[in-house]
Amino acid sequence: MAVTSKQPLGAAYSATQAISQAPKRKNLIAIFALAPALAVFLAFWLLPFSRLILMGAEADRSSGISAYFTILTHQQYLISLVTTVTVSFTVSLVAVGIAGIAGFFLARHRFIGKSVLVAILTFPLAFPGVVVGFLVIMLGGRQGALAQLSLWLFDERWMFAYSLAGLFIGYLYFSIPRVITTVMAACENLDQSLEEAARSLGANSWQVTKDVIVPGIAPALLSTGAICFATSMGAFGTAFTLGTRLSILPLNIYGEFTNYANFAMAAALSVVLGLITWVALSLARKLAGSNVGAPV
Template sequence: MNLSQGGAWRAAADGDRLLLAAVAGGAVLLLVVFVILPLWGILSYSLITPGGLGLGNYARYFGDPRFVSIIGNTFEVSLSVTAATIVLAYGFAYALERTRMPLRPLLRVVALLPIFAPSLVQALGLQFLLGRNGLVNRTFGTELDIYGFWGIFVADLLYAFPHAFLILSTALAVGDQRLYESAEALGASAWRSFRTVTLPATRYGIASATFVVFTIVITDFGNPVVIGGNYSVLAVEIYNQVSGQANFSMGAVIGVLLLFPAALAVVAERWIARHQHAAVGAQSVPLRARPNRRRDLLWLCYCLLVGAAILAVVAVVVYASFVRLWPYNLSLSLRHYAFDVQNGIAPLWTSIQVAFVTAGIAVVVVTLAAYANHQLSEAVKRPLYFLSILPAAVPGMVLGLGYILAFNDPAHPVYAIYDTMLIIAVCNVYHYHAQGFLLATTNMKQISRTFEEASATLGATRLGTLLRVTLPMIWPSVLAIGAFFFMRAMVTLSAVIFLITPSTQLAAVSVLYLDDRGALNQAAAFAVCIMATVIGFLLATQAVLRLAGVRQVSLIR
């Protein structure tokens, strides 16, 4: 290597480092503005007491046995839902990715159904099905009472299932055929090869999924408020304090308390991640599941059972949207689709616009954050990583309030987009930043560095490698991330309720108010419109992919 070559190389390397620093710095700056500033607004509220700044609110909180028992409830339900969701979703994802059972594409769509609908729909559907006057009790004369722990358990299980499934199926989709062939050659049983090959290879996915599900459940408000009965959890107590009693300080205290479990989850997740190796190397042989009649049939039964449960809840909501008066007059009617709310169907169009803007911004923001995180050294990337997944721990209501507190000030630069659709989109991006980031990270983790090192050795810059090697490998998952944000933006409720304006009303909020007004069938009908939009969007995108000649890519992965 002569001198001039070395100089050029170094210059390219410097340019590289600059680019990486710019990407990482930009990501961190945006996270600070759109996550930390709002949280700071909330945190400072938690310290405001009648007697000046102090920890008085926290003392009051822990001095009250009722609040302490709410913490107990919250953990009880969050941990049990998380455990159940991971086990069920892992099985489901395994069956879809690692067997040749029939109906796989259909079952994939069914597994994702809950993600297409506002979380309220789970609770609404469960009430129609398992409520005291629900289909099951009316049909079988049973006296099931779903309200309380079990209501939240089932509703949140369904609600979190697709999120776990998405992450786990991404993790299970890739694997090295050679490992399984070696295991088989060495005489390992199916169970043993699962335990020694599959499970370790998907550890990172499991950790991510566990973390994501736990935080989704612990911060979920929609399900416990509808079907939780007298079983109080923290996220609902925030609502009690903030919206019920206009007690921002106590609401803020609970918001801050909810951040702690997330920090713990991060530590645990990091610990596991350090033991993770890339599952796919340059010499890997892509995994091909071989048919096995008995195994495939068993898995099919399992998946049909789980799928039926998911489908039933959604189907009953669709059904209810077409009947005259649930549950007393079940003759079919279209009358609930003539929405007699203030703006009629208009909020649906607004939601669609917001969803497109959200997806567009999110794809760039999240991919770059994950990319920087992937490239940076362990010590440097920690703050970026922490900031990226922090939003998962922030209940939507806290984030939404934080946005008002932080940005509703004409002197603030962000004020330029306040009161517009853009701030709602930005709020969505950062509300779901963690999930998107983890999807992107899980994917990058599984691309061996070998490819990138080879590319760098061949003289490519980081940008070149990103554009020509990394992106072509992960673009389906980038699209999937866009789809994920589109879906979230269509259905989210708790954060944006504080940011909507007269001219930017959203569909999910309409569902909430229709439900609250008692127009259950109309609420169901509006929810069906949302679901149809999301599914329609996915099908259209899939069709475009097919036309572009991409056949093997499943968009909703």
């Protein structure tokens, strides 16, 4: 009897020990799974960015004071900062407005040639920024289509490629495809029974759009708008192709680093650019999360 009474106790102890070791095994698996990503994160982001933060606190070559303080006190850097944020924010709003409507239409309608049209609209995603800038020049540059047409009609060249207008067109060109693909996916997952219920209660098309459709896809609009903003803030190839005289942060960083060897100012501008985009993405993520399920 003594022997048989000890067997259940041993089995229970083994089961308890196995249960207690299960979380440890899961933690070990998680560590091994995350180790490569953490190594890349530390080596290629955290360490360089920490170095940038420290370098930006050093004295600027032109002013002799901290580069961060120089950005806030010198007009040229403030104008560059405001211009970059304004252009990026405007591009995000216009891209979400135009491509949001187009994406919803494409998601809800079936017609001949739809797949070809979607492929054409999203084709700019395959182009790097340099190619996008070159396309803007072919449209609004000195030898572009608009200049040739205006020269033939009015005997003068109309150009916009080498200004903020050209930069806006270029940024908008590669922002629209991002919004279209995101909105199409969001509209396909939207519960259409909510729209039918709203119509059965007497709501017109505008009320259904305002009270059901827009709140339903609001998280997608916010997230893709933030991505467009972040992409425009840091886009370099398009701006560099259109002209280095444009006063925006990516070109200023390039100029301070390569032309003047002003590493402190280049680092400070990089940190400011990164912080602005990080705040925008975090804010959009927070707002999008709070709006999830709003139609219900």
